[in-house]
Amino acid sequence: MNSAVRSITRMAIYCGCKVYLIYEGYEGMIEGGDFIKEATWNTVSDIIQQGGTIIGSARSSEFRTREGRLKAATNLINRGIGRLVCIGGDGSLTGANTFRLEWTDLVQELVRTDRVTPAMAKKIPYIQIVGLVGSIDNDFCGTDMTIGTDSALQRIISSIDAVVATAQSHQRAFVIEVMGRHCGYLALVAALASEADFCFIPEWPAPENWRDVLCDKLSQMRSEGQRLNIIIVAEGAIDRDGKPITAEDVKTAVKNKLKYDTRVTILGHVQRGGAPSAFDRLLGCRMGAEAVFALMEMTEESEPCVISIDGNVMVRVPLTKCVERTQMVQKAMADKDWDTAVALRGRS
Numbered sequence: 542m543n544s545a546v547r548s549i550t551r552m553a554i555y556c557g558c559k560v561y562l563i564y565e566g567y568e569g570m571i572e573g574g575d576f577i578k579e580a581t582w583n584t585v586s587d588i589i590q591q592g593g594t595i596i597g598s599a600r601s602s603e604f605r606t607r608e609g610r611l612k613a614a615t616n617l618i619n620r621g622i623g624r625l626v627c628i629g630g631d632g633s634l635t636g637a638n639t640f641r642l643e644w645t646d647l648v649q650e651l652v653r654t655d656r657v658t659p660a661m662a663k664k665i666p667y668i669q670i671v672g673l674v675g676s677i678d679n680d681f682c683g684t685d686m687t688i689g690t691d692s693a694l695q696r697i698i699s700s701i702d703a704v705v706a707t708a709q710s711h712q713r714a715f716v717i718e719v720m721g722r723h724c725g726y727l728a729l730v731a732a733l734a735s736e737a738d739f740c741f742i743p744e745w746p747a748p749e750n751w752r753d754v755l756c757d758k759l760s761q762m763r764s765e766g767q768r769l770n771i772i773i774v775a776e777g778a779i780d781r782d783g784k785p786i787t788a789e790d791v792k793t794a795v796k797n798k799l800k801y802d803t804r805v806t807i808l809g810h811v812q813r814g815g816a817p818s819a820f821d822r823l824l825g826c827r828m829g830a831e832a833v834f835a836l837m838e839m840t841e842e843s844e845p846c847v848i849s850i851d852g853n854v855m856v857r858v859p860l861t862k863c864v865e866r867t868q869m870v871q872k873a874m875a876d877k878d879w880d881t882a883v884a885l886r887g888r889s
């Protein structure tokens with residue numbers, strides 16, 4: 542995300558814009574003061590190699606209220622801010638769009654209640670937004686990759702490679718849990734890239750006899766001379782009844798049936814930190830620059846967009862459509878309609 546923050550800041554300054562960074566997400570937008578600071582070229586020096594985000598991130602319940610959005614609008618108007626790049630998941634982007642849609646109404650109320658002057662309000666007749674998607678889960682419809690996914694994947698693969706040394710030497714089975722509460726992308730591609738024997742993901746719930754299927758596969762691999770087994774379990778893995786399958790469940794199944802020396806490694810939040818991969822740095826750079834170009838071209842009538850990567854090209858896709866589709870996937874998952882979820886996740 543830092544790469545995107547850097548790129549947006551510098552490209553916008555290069556194009557002659559005044560740039561503000563809003564710290565701590567919508568909380569900072571509501572709070573104002575030092576949470577909204579003008580950025581210079583140097584504010585974003587030396588951040589591309591850092592994980593996380595230097596501007597912070599916060600879930601804001603206040604932004605879901607009209608009063609919260611009135612405060613946020615006051616802070617933007619008083620600084621003359623009319624264009625926003627919002628980096629987040631579907632929740633943050635939906636929030637930004639709600640804000641955009643009610644802008645005129647919010648401004649009228651602020652003028653009526655003397656919270657902003659008519660002169661200041663007149664300078665920001667509308668607000669425009671562009672979204673960038675930051676999520677290690679790669680769970681957003683409309684883009685091939687979200688910012689952070691590749692870095693998380695690198696971390697997962699190097700961790701599995703490290704575990705393989707022990708597994709190989711001691712002829713062990715390792716069950717590795719990776720993130721992805723609702724999306725199995727990380728688990729699936731990590732399994733492919735690490736030559737794992739088996740993988741459990743939320744979108745492909747395991748059949749009732751999964752223990753037998755798994756153990757048959759593991760013992761077949763051992764009979765072919767393999768000294769170890771690697772099994773990847775997504776955090777949100779489930780069976781066909783929707784019951785969670787945990788790494789411990791898998792370990793118990795392998796130990797009970799095959800008596801293999803089996804260990805569990807839960808990677809947890811290490812997947813979300815550390816230095817970002819080169820791919821993610823470039824993705825943030827390219828998406829950030831395109832976000833600035835998009836915002837500068839947008840008029841009051843323009844549809845808000847998300848900057849996506851399609852193939853290897855930066856494209857602008859309608860924000861509302863992507864958010865709606867992402868939410869349809871979430872609903873299909875909740876309804877246990879996995880085929881629909883997978884079909885919707887594919888390219889539009």
Ligand code: F6P
Pocket residue numbers: 676677678720721722723776
């Ligand atoms: O970013 C999404 C995600 O990585 C999920 O895969 C995971 O379940 C969740 O975040 C963990 O979030 P938290 O840090 O709030 O526990």
